[in-house]
Amino acid sequence: MxxxxxxxxxxSIQKLLDRVLKTGSMSGLDHVQLTSALLSDQRLASxxxxxxxLLFDQVQSGRIKIQG
Numbered sequence: 001m002x003x004x005x006x007x008x009x010x011x012s013i014q015k016l017l018d019r020v021l022k023t024g025s026m027s028g029l030d031h032v033q034l035t036s037a038l039l040s041d042q043r044l045a046s047x048x049x050x051x052x053x054l055l056f057d058q059v060q061s062g063r064i065k066i067q068g
């Protein structure tokens with residue numbers, strides 16, 4: 001059985017991005033939702049895709065933490 005994150009609207013993706021950038025951390029579920037949005041057929045604007053990619057770059061560099 002494969003688990004997938006529930007689909008989120010572009011407005012809620014933007015709110016999620018804004019919150020993560022403001023707080024400097026995200027939950028594991030936030031990470032799954034953003035990854036799912038990038039990899040799914042969900043329609044994201046190119047600037048939203050770019051923001052998510054930049055956010056993941058910040059995770060890799062340690063500027064944003066993923067909370068257990």
